[in-house]
Amino acid sequence: MSEKIIILDFGSQYTQLIARRVRELNVYCEIHPFNNLPDFDDAVKGIIFSGSPFSVRQEGAPQIDYTELQQRFPILGVCYGAQYLAQKSGGEVLPSEIREYGRANLQFVDTSNELLSGVPVQSQVWMSHGDTIKEVPANFNIIASTDKVRVAAYHVAGTRTYGIQFHPEVTHSTDGQVLLKNFVVGICGCAQDWTSTAFAETTIAELKEQLGDDHVIMALSGGVDSTVAAVLLHEAIGKNLHCIFVDHGLLRKNEYEQVLDSYKNMGLNIKGINAKDLFYGRLAGVSEPEQKRKIIGASFIDVFDQAAKDIQNELPDGLEAKWLGQGTIYPDIIESISVKGPSATIKSHHNVGGLPDFMKLKVVEPLKTLFKDEVRRVGKTLEVDPNILGRHPFPGPGLAIRVLGDITEEKVRILQEADDIYIRNLKETGWYDKVWQAGTIFLPVQSVGVMGDERTYEHVVALRAVGSLDGMTADWIHLPYDLLAKISNEIINHVKGINRVVYDISSKPPATIEWE
Secondary structure: OOOEEEEEEOOOOOHHHHHHHHHHOOOEEEEEEOOOOOOOOOOEEEEEEOOOOOOOOOOOOOOOOOHHHHHHOOEEEEOHHHHHHHHHOOOEEEEEEEEEEEEEEEEEEOOOOHHHOOOOOOOEEEEEEEEEEEEOOOOEEEEEEEOOOOOOEEEEOOOOEEEEOEOOOOOOOOOHHHHHHHHHHHHOOOOOOOOHHHHHHHHHHHHHHHHOOOEEEEEEOOOHHHHHHHHHHHHHHHHHEEEEEEEOOOOOOOHHHHHHHHHHHOOOOEEEEEOHHHHHHHHOOOOOHHHHHHHHHHHHHHHHHHHHHHHHHHOOOOOOEEEEEOOOOHHHHHHOEEOOEEOOOOOOOOOOOOOOOOOOOEEEOOOOOOOHHHHHHHHHHOOOOHHHHOOOOOOOOHHHHOEOOOOOHHHHHHHHHHHHHHHHHHHHOOOHHHOOEEEEEEEEEEEEEEEOOEEEEEEEEEEEEEEOOOOOOEEEOOOOHHHHHHHHHHHHHHOOOEEEEEEOOOOEOOOOOOOO
């Protein structure tokens, strides 16, 4: 059983980032809402109380009885967590005289305290709170201060309970990772043995035990998550994993053949299905984005259901496929619950996210505890094709939501050609790996142009390239003008039907990464 740190989430926007920082220390970490506590078994080594948009003085603010936890485990309160621990112990939390937000420097540091070992005076920290701890109880020792915040950090004497008013998880706190390591490794005693290799070995062993001789059906998209999940399953059950890769006619140029070939070279038991005609037929004349998504989702289920039946019919008598493999990752799990309790709707952006009840399959999700960057590291450990591991995210509906308006084979062909030129140039110039996601959008407008001695009235495409950590926010990438000029010229000269190329310089928010 892996050692783990539990983060109790009071609603902070930074909670996932705390978990990522702990995991960077090779220590497993889970997030749980403060009002839906997990089992605190022997694997738990410590607890972190997150920040919160609430004030501890506010009616309806998150509350938790932590007395028993404090006796059993080290606790680190961050921002709201620190204020809550102080107030509940008899301290005084009041509104800050000025809002404490942004960079600050520690003027006093008790480096003899284990939490702050190696954190120097003047270390930069990031503040983000409207309240401040004015007074602490008698058994609280102040171990750090800034020029404006007397109680920047404290230690409850005689316990392993600590509180900090700043956010160590953000990069603006220059020694934040030192502090977290002091807590997780030094105070909690975690061994730092949670690595991608250890995860792969443990997960494969658990899958063998969970699945036995059962058969699993899984749809692959060519993306990182589903591929790494499939390789883990394949390592556990071999040919009992039946993979399906559907060509809905909305993939990138040559993608179906390239990805299918990659999968076969990886030894996966995979079946490719050409369903272009079905998808194009059902999408004909449909322009509304959500309707396009629903048609694609429903059509995919129909194709997948028939493929699953075909696989079932090929199995020896008495055997049946009981499991559905999915590439769900940890942010999908986190986003399906909130500090107010389970969400009414669960995110279903996976290719098989909305399977109907008539498909009586149990779900197996080998990656449900990992973040995206961790999935890539596990994939590298498993020697997954680097071309797949390094691929940009690609939407489930494919080019259907990059062709604005109705879908035709001709529009998709034009977009595929233009996008192929764009992505190839990004790769050749080293920009592809600097960009989180890039793609070309076919616009529902035509513009006047001149080619040779003739006037043209042809299509417009937009190029999009963004940088992001998780897709929640994104900034447009400042590609060099000469590279954009080269791409534009090549597209206009080589793709018949396009006479104008534009570049999208919108960030998210307010603009989404995809246009539909």
